[in-house]
Amino acid sequence: MASNSYIIVGAGVFGVSTAYTLIRKYPNASVTIVDRDAYDADSRVAASWDWNKVIRADYDDIIYCRLALEAQDIFEQDPLYQPFFHKTGIYWMCRTDYATQVVENYRKLGRKAELEAVSVKEARKLYGGLFEDADYSDVRDVLVNKTSGWANAGDALKAVTKKCIGLGVKYVVAETESLTFNGGRCTGVRTKKGDTLRADKIILSTGAFTAKLLEQAAKASNKPEISAGGRIIAGGITTGMTQLDEESYKRFANMPVAVQSYNATVGPFVGSLPPTRDRELKWWGQKIFKNTQNILGKPISAPPPESDYAQWKVARPLKEDIDYANSIFYGKNGASWKMEKHRICWDAFTSSSDFIISPHAGAQGLYVATCGSFHGYKFFPVLGKYVVQMLEGELEEELKSKWAWDRERPDEKLNPEFPRWEMKEILGAQAKL
Numbered sequence: 503m504a505s506n507s508y509i510i511v512g513a514g515v516f517g518v519s520t521a522y523t524l525i526r527k528y529p530n531a532s533v534t535i536v537d538r539d540a541y542d543a544d545s546r547v548a549a550s551w552d553w554n555k556v557i558r559a560d561y562d563d564i565i566y567c568r569l570a571l572e573a574q575d576i577f578e579q580d581p582l583y584q585p586f587f588h589k590t591g592i593y594w595m596c597r598t599d600y601a602t603q604v605v606e607n608y609r610k611l612g613r614k615a616e617l618e619a620v621s622v623k624e625a626r627k628l629y630g631g632l633f634e635d636a637d638y639s640d641v642r643d644v645l646v647n648k649t650s651g652w653a654n655a656g657d658a659l660k661a662v663t664k665k666c667i668g669l670g671v672k673y674v675v676a677e678t679e680s681l682t683f684n685g686g687r688c689t690g691v692r693t694k695k696g697d698t699l700r701a702d703k704i705i706l707s708t709g710a711f712t713a714k715l716l717e718q719a720a721k722a723s724n725k726p727e728i729s730a731g732g733r734i735i736a737g738g739i740t741t742g743m744t745q746l747d748e749e750s751y752k753r754f755a756n757m758p759v760a761v762q763s764y765n766a767t768v769g770p771f772v773g774s775l776p777p778t779r780d781r782e783l784k785w786w787g788q789k790i791f792k793n794t795q796n797i798l799g800k801p802i803s804a805p806p807p808e809s810d811y812a813q814w815k816v817a818r819p820l821k822e823d824i825d826y827a828n829s830i831f832y833g834k835n836g837a838s839w840k841m842e843k844h845r846i847c848w849d850a851f852t853s854s855s856d857f858i859i860s861p862h863a864g865a866q867g868l869y870v871a872t873c874g875s876f877h878g879y880k881f882f883p884v885l886g887k888y889v890v891q892m893l894e895g896e897l898e899e900e901l902k903s904k905w906a907w908d909r910e911r912p913d914e915k916l917n918p919e920f921p922r923w924e925m926k927e928i929l930g931a932q933a934k935l
């Protein structure tokens with residue numbers, strides 16, 4: 503049974519994919535997206551709004567491997583997504599037995615694994631020696647394949663959002679400050695300006711802001727059970743770009759997505775993305791950080807309070823993280839590159855890096871669909887399908903328990919990607935931004 507009105511807070515991949523699925527399934531339903539930024543704004547805070555993102559299916563977790571293959575098929579075939587996908591392949595410097603596990607997962611899923619693990623010696627010679635000077639210390643093998651690539655992330659998000667609006671989805675630009683309740687039921691959202699919007703189902707796809715929003719709603723309604731209570735952590739990571747000159751561009755234009763992976767002791771994986779049409783080559787850094795603040799009396803990690811999350815104010819120690827990333831991929835080949843743009847990108851994390859796609863246990867009519875945990879973008883074309891299954895109680899058992907609001911959560915220390923720094927710790931004396 504379809505309920506006929508939905509409010510989705512947040513126009514990143516989780517929210518937009520949900521809106522797109524709903525409006526096609528129920529063309530007469532009222533589907534409203536509320537976001538603090540216009541979908542075509544020049545600058546947005548969404549993690550999903552980016553120059554580019556890696557689209558890969560090489561997961562050691564077989565569930566995400568299956569979902570990523572499903573999503574990648576759509577990126578390749580659906581005319582809505584296809585223009586934004588670039589199937590460049592991947593070059594994955596592995597320090598664990600990840601490569602073997604990925605190959606095994608493909609086999610189990612009955613897919614032809616167009617990927618293989620090659621020795622470091624062989625790998626250095628691939629792609630005309632682009633990665634000959636990378637840091638291979640402790641690397642066991644390099645996973646190379648043709649199936650992965652990258653997407654023009656912000657452009658794809660804009661195109662799908664526009665399509666939703668064309669199909670009748672309403673897009674409201676407003677900051678949601680709180681939620682409204684009638685007894686145990688969530689009935690709508692209240693904006694910062696004081697407007698109230700109501701619907702049968704309220705879906706929060708608010709990314710890094712989610713824990714803060716839930717805290718505000720808990721406080722305003724005197725419902726402590728609405729708090730995220732440690733389930734959702736906002737984490738930040740620095741990205742940086744250089745613009746290649748014509749000559750380097752020729753060399754790097756057809757490069758694969760490159761990844762350096764480590765383990766839970768050393769740190770998260772670091773990546774470098776092929777140049778965009780503006781010849782801009784991108785990295786993300788190795789330092790993933792929380793920004794724990796006192797929010798209504800509780801220590802909660804959230805993006806900086808500025809309306810743009812202060813995402814363009816990147817302090818020197820974070821820029822150095824990008825210089826470091828450059829050095830471990832390109833060594834002397836990239837030593838003279840000048841970094842042109844830096845951004846801090848904020849996402850919502852769980853300790854297992856699993857999404858939360860679940861009814862909120864604290865109120866009826868309230869749902870959470872977010873927590874991309876730094877790997878959510880690639881699932882853009884399929885997220886909505888699973889969110890709608892969740893809304894309708896039809897999510898398969900395995901996904902339901904993996905993405906549940908209430909579940910056992912593993913020790914974050916076992917997760918290499920989990921934020922292990924405080925932002926102010928990295929910024930040190932320069933914290934007075």
Ligand SMILES: Cc1cc2nc3c(=O)[nH]c(=O)nc-3n(C[C@H](O)[C@H](O)[C@H](O)COP(=O)(O)OP(=O)(O)OC[C@H]3O[C@@H](n4cnc5c(N)ncnc54)[C@H](O)[C@@H]3O)c2cc1C
Nearest residue numbers: 512514515516538549550556678709847874876878879880
């Ligand atoms: C540096 C970096 C690199 C990444 N690389 C990859 C990659 O290569 N591949 C990959 O698959 N994934 C990657 N990810 C992860 C991916 O970007 C995220 O998991 C995903 O985009 C999260 O989507 P979302 O919809 O939950 O949140 P977001 O995209 O952040 O969207 C949340 C939206 O909610 C809005 N919002 C929040 N609070 C409010 C409020 N109170 N009122 C109104 N609106 C509000 C925001 O404006 C925003 O538009 C990366 C993330 C980062 C940060």
Ligand SMILES: *[C@@H]1O[C@H](CO)[C@@H](O)[C@H](O)[C@H]1NC(C)=O
Nearest residue numbers: 597639640764765766767768
């Ligand atoms: C992680 O890798 C480092 C160096 O590569 C090694 O010293 C450490 O023991 C590894 N940790 C685990 C848990 O495997």
Ligand SMILES: CC(=O)N[C@H]1CO[C@H](CO)[C@@H](O)[C@@H]1O
Nearest residue numbers: 591615616617618646647648
């Ligand atoms: C097994 C396999 O398909 N390997 C390929 C991975 O991608 C690189 C780059 O396209 C090819 O050179 C390999 O043959």
